[in-house]
Amino acid sequence: MTLSIRNMVCDRCKRVVREELEKLGLTVGRVELGExxxxxxxxxAELAVIRQMLQANGFDLVxxxxxxxxxxxKILLINEIQHLKGERQASENYSTFLERKLGYEYSYLSNLFSVNEGHTLEKYTIALKIEKVKEWLRYDELTLSEIAWRLNYSSVQHLSTQFRQVVGLTPGQFRKATQVDRRNLDALFIKKSGHPDETE
Structure with missing residues (x-):
């Protein structure tokens, strides 16, 4: 049986879910982001216990x-933007990539995402990209041109403008800043209840 799990966004998440399910006496096979x-x-009754354990660790059953x-x-975007899986073709934008991978028109996916998450798919994609830009700026190993190309920005100017709108600093100012404002991927959008991926 495959369990779909919300908020699994990193390798640490996969490890925690596996360990916690095994503590419940379950035999765990494949563990991927979200599944x-x-x-x-x-x-x-066992599903209720699984749900309770997942919620205690910041996850939930879908x-x-x-x-x-x-x-x-979310998993496709996180894999492409944060983990650089490389399934997206270089000339392919993220909307076309999602259509190809999921077999639905982007307008349907975008509307579904907005209804379920309380924010747009575009805003989520931008948030993921900005977090990756912050990471690369901190490591200071890539030029802005390389970052823009890797994240499918049309230009360095587009990247810089979007970064400044979201972060409040230019990429250069952020690179020089001593305090880093990085966020966990599962906390990009927080609802009043405090659960990740929920908005106010």
């Missing part, structure tokens, strides 16, 4: 197909 295969089919699709969108 875990278990060999046994849990009863409703019960409906539309929410699972939204999580799949």
């Amino acid at each position: 875990v295969d278990i060999t046994n089919i849990p009863s409703p 019960d409906d197909k539309k929410q699972a699709l939204v999580e799949h969108i």
